[in-house]
Amino acid sequence: MASIVYFLDAKGKSLLSRDYKGDIPYSAVDKFPLLHLEAEEENSAAPPVFNYKGINYLYIVHNDLYILALTRNNDNALEIMLFLNKLIEVLTQYFKNLEEESIRDNFVIIYELLDEMMDYGFPQTTDTKILKEYITQKSHALIKFNQQQQRPPNAVTNAVSWRTDGIFYKKNEVFLDVIESINMLVNPNGQVLRSEILGKIKIKSQLSGMPDLRLGLNDKGIFGGDRSNGNGGGEDRTTKGLEMEDVKFHQCVRLSKFENEKIITFIPPDGEFELMSYRLSTPIKPLIWVDCRVKLHSNSRIEIKAKVRAQIKKRSTANDVEISIPVPEDADSPKFQTSSGSIKYTPENSCIVWKLKQFQGGKEAAMIAELGLPSVTNEDPTFKSKRPISVKFQVPYFITSGLQVRYLKINEPKMQYQSYPWVRYITQSGNDYTIRL
Template sequence: MAFSAIFFLDNKGQVLISRNYRGNVEMSMIENFMPLLLSKEEDGSSSPIFKKDNVYFLWSKYKNIYMVCTTKRNINISLSFAFLFKVKQIFIEYFGDLEQESIRDNFILMYELLDEIMDFGYPQITETAILQEYITQEGYKLKQGAPRPPAAVTNAVSWRSEGIKYRKNELFMDVIESINFLVNTRSTVIHSEILGQILINCCLSGMPEVSLCFNDNVLFNQNQKNVHVVDFEDLKFHSCVRLSRFESERVISFIPPDKDFELMSYRITNRVKPFLFVEANVQRFTHSRMEITVKVKGQFKESLTATDVAIIIPVPSDASSPKFGTAKGYVEWVPEESVIIWTINSIKGGKEFTMKAHVGLPSVEAEEPEGKPPIRVKFKIQYVAASGLQIKYVRIIEKSTYQAISWVRCLTKSGDFQIRI
């Protein structure tokens, strides 16, 4: 990836700030960007990449700011847009937000940052924690003493600084999985997946080496047909992970950044179960009333509990005079949203509950909309990962041989969980 220049434009196409890195593209070429954008939007063919006279414009918009890069080379597009996103995040962390006002008030600091995050068109330092070691907001000055880059810049580990110290060394790890589930009117599952992520809060001193391994029935795109296997797809790792060791040993080894970060994310489409089974039956009686019966059952171990359960049932917008009956939880009618919300604080595994609702309808039946809204389900289950993922071990090694404690928590929750009726 090698950019020629980067520009920040307002919504009228005026250049607020720019930086020329290579000098092989005329800076005046940016005048073609806004006319190209408007013409593409008019004919409905707008894209994040434009071309004009052998010059490519790669752009991204945030609020009222256009970030535009120019190049003549055939570059890695995904990496280029990842860099633009990272630049935006750096400025937001420095200025609180990225707007015309923040650019005008901080243009000297922005030039300094643009010089550090890219060198001759190549990304250099994109970790805000490292940049903040020697580029400060207050005086826009280096630290006292002879100017020199921070240790993390010259180390192999650019995402972590040396000299970090904690009184108590701990590593907190959260495995969070969201279930997306869609059931049609014939009670057939037409879409199901698990979206997972492993979040870490690192409170470790020095430069620790962390290794973790999953349970034996976890596979990573090995295409083995086994109903007891958790097959991960769309794996994405933080840049700290040693991919070579993961490929050879299936062990995730890394030197962690300080504090909070996402270690990895993944998707699973095989063996997805809903955990909460919800069934609804709707009956209309002439044009005067409607009866809705909803059943919910916990399809998980008896030792587990689903909490913060909410079942959101749509009703006609002209419904009135609701009456409810349930032995568990409480029911609320929200007329402004045309829904009934059945809330249950907790459901033990294997338990089943029923709710009945009666609503009045006008004598003149309104036209049915083209599509009825689905039932939506929300819940959380602590201490379990829906995929069956378990962390077999966590090892922390640091040259000072201090004692460290690792904590692992699992959470399964509803994502886009819908049942059509």
């Protein structure tokens, strides 16, 4: 595994490091900026892993920082990269913003965390909740020699390292959210050029003791077939179910049980966590469709007519619909008319934003916008930038893929309490839900 972990600034200068094995000279990091520059020139984008004179350089970039791991052996590169990402996640939860200044201000705590999270290059405790129980940002008085010293929580040495003993709630509850984000690219005629569903199942656990949970989903096709390449293994969506890709589980899930019996069983961490995530590359129709027409009048003003339609079931409602339509950068004097919602011109983003607080399925709304163009040119300013329309929305109680939670059984062998889960479904726009003009 990793021999040394470095934090480097944007120029490749070392801010902090931790040597776990002592088998790599410190001078090796001095080669990193030059090697990184050469790799960028050869590949236009530098690969995250490269080798020089028998030393492997593995790194990720975060807020103009390089988090770099060096190793000599032919180790599991993916495991090292996962550890570096987990390291960023833990430090971000400690300091809110992980940047050069926060590293300089908190180097003592960072050294403590590096010692607890990795031992001789092998990852150990990486759960932030457990680490915060004995590595804190508060000052402590000196402990007298004969006084019992503070010990790490039992969870550090337990088999269940993500959950502590002695958790108790008067009311035992589990809240489960199935959230799917839609990314798609649509041409002006309504044809979907690219679409995908990014899903995740999030859990908020408020259970006493050491409960054992068993989750049942409606579609066994998503877990069928060969998973040797990491895919969900589904085949035809109508007969075999959904074809999930990039399925990832929280460390609490018993993977051997899942691989053999296709059952999701786990002892949950206390509080909120993401149980699993998945991706579906499947053709879907636009849930919120925008038909936009742009007309230029004598190069002095521009007229935009847009119609939005909620292509969801009539009993469903889209909340917080926000449609951003690009306009020329020098546009001014906006005038708006709309059948519903509100419209605002945001010159700093060169777009008009149309907001609909609630938009029921099957309904339509229309708007007309007129803006002046003080800079008269022979070119058509509307299509000069080629920026698309972006759409944001959220549809509660609705899931595009049809995935459903059939049951969530809770068993606590010692306390024998009864608890029933609360399940919520949400479909929302992703970071890339766009419609071309």
